[in-house]
Amino acid sequence: MFRGGFSGRELRAVDDISLRVPVGSTYGLLGPNGAGKTTFVKMLLSCTHPTAGRAMVFGRDTREPEARRPIGYLPENHRFPTYMTGWDMLDFYGALSGMDTTARRKRIPELLDLVGLEQRAHHLRLGKYSKGMLQRVGLAQALIHSPRLLVLDEPSDGVDPVGRKHIRDVLQSLEQQGVTIFLNSHLLAEVELFCREVAIIQKGRLALSGTVQELTAGSGYRIEGLHVPESLETELRARARSFAANNGSLQLLFGTREEANQAVDLLRANGCEIESLGRIKSTLEDVFMKTIEPQEVNQ
Amino acid sequence: MKATTALILDTFREAFARRIFWGFFGCCTALLLFLMFIMRIDVVEGAAATVTILGRNNPSTDVERVVHQTQGVIAMILYFAGMALSVFASAGLVSAMFEQGRIELLLSKPVSRTHLLLGRYAGNVLVVAANILYLVLGSWIIFGIKTGVWGAGFLLSSLCTIFIFCILLAVIVLAGVLWDSAAIAIMATFAIMIVTPILAQRVTIERLLGSESSRDVVRVLYYTLPKISDVSVIIWRLIMNQPVESWMPVWSTAIFGAVVLGLGLWQFERRSF
DSSP: OEEOTTTOOEEOSSOSOOOOOOTTOEEEEEOOTTSSHHHHHHHHTTSSOOSSSOOEETTEETTSGGGGTTEEEEOTTOOOOTTSBHHHHHHHHHHHTTOOHHHHHHHHHHHHHHTTOOGGGTTSBGGGOOHHHHHHHHHHHHHTTOOSEEEEESTTTTOOHHHHHHHHHHHHHHHHTTOEEEEEOSOHHHHHHHOSEEEEEETTEEEEEEEHHHHTOOSEEEEEEESOOHHHHHHHHHHSSEEEEETTEEEEEESSHHHHHHHHHHHHHTTOEEEEEEEEOOOHHHHHHHHHHHHHHHO | OHHHHHHHHHHHHHHHHTTHHHHHHHHHHHHHHIIIIIEEEEEETTEEEEEEETTEEEEOSOHHHHHHHHHHHHHHHIIIIIHHHHHHHHHHHHHHHTOTTTHHHHHTSSSOHHHHHHHHHHHHHHHHHHHHHHHHHHHHHHHHHHHOOOOSHHHHHHHHHHHHHHHHHHHHHHHHHHHOOHHHHHHHHHHHHHHHHHHTTHHHHHHHOOSHHHHHHHHHHHHHSOOHHHHHHHHHHHHTTOOOSOOHHHHHHHHHHHHHHHHHHHHHHHOOO
């Protein structure tokens, strides 16, 4: 709850959100600007104090410093000290995470290589890093103490497509090692590619959550047939939810698997060729827009 | 301990990068070189025959008095001008810690907020203390070698200067936590540096005031706020090997500093970023 300037009006930035993130999974947090995603993440890390309730991670209140030990964090608008080199920065945050000098010396070059920073960048001041390099070193910083939970706020912001792929590969290998990854991103395609589960936050409340597979599950089946005789076309059009004919090809949409199977049988029985057959999937963007739009309209 | 060392080293690194440390270091070195090469004291049988500064002879007889007075001048320059510069430099170092995108990262680490702020505080004190000790210890050795006067008063005075800096830094920390602004922190600290020497004249001020309530206000302000002017008198007496009449200015100032630093820590602990 925040109290606005002179008006004194209260703003509920995050309201009664409780998420269960399975250990070792990748979890995406979505929401429009100002939905409360960053505030929620900051509460998890005890940067922001809730007016009521508690933020618990691995069963511990994150206000206790020790509760934050298994967490690695990369903030969205990070401002790393520009007077440090990549190596210095990892050394500093490693020490704050409780690592001793020997462990840091061993881990730092491994991590800088892992995130794809060239040797010469290791001892270059952060002030001279590009946005993409800063994101990479920021990710290395979050990984320095081998956390069990990784909280990433827009990790591929400003990174080119090759770098983005590299970051995704790194995260995937971490997931395989059992690290839980909590991703806060505006890039819906990236979240869809990478996360198993997502939650959508709107106006500080949990609007929707579930596995990506469930949320984008098919809303029908699409069949494209070629050289369909007119009599059969009429019959199939009557059965289909929608259709489109173009240059000898007929595209049909069916609501259920049974309807689609019957259509395939009919097409094959009439000697028609099937060009393509597939389940229609919603994209995460569709799901996101459907979740957000009604509330935006009511605004 | 790892975190404390890291926070202190980080403050040094930032002070180096901002040229603050080197600025102080350069000034101190220039003063030491001045003492080493420009000032010449010829001592004959335990007394100064002549003191030569920039080639001009100043006849003198009491070498100890000459050394103590020169040390007193250095200590006062350090105490007032050095302190003002230190306040300017430190305000930026403290408020930089609260920058968005930087503070979140620090707070996400398994280190308590009190530890984080005290680490930065200690680093800042050490940056300034290193330079003060460099100048005082350096000039003390130069005077000692040139004249054979090795009084401990000058060394003790440096501890008083560092002590007052600790108090002013507590004000900077509190203002920084409250307003995130180096400018406001500097203004608040300078206000104290300007007001307290005026309050040190409270006997005269009380005589000029008509009502008893006004006199009470002056008294309360005097005893509550740090006694920068009174501590400078203590420093002078220490250097001159004179007895210190009262240590009240030191301990009451220490209480002020502890309370202000405590408030800063409390505010930092409960603040959302």
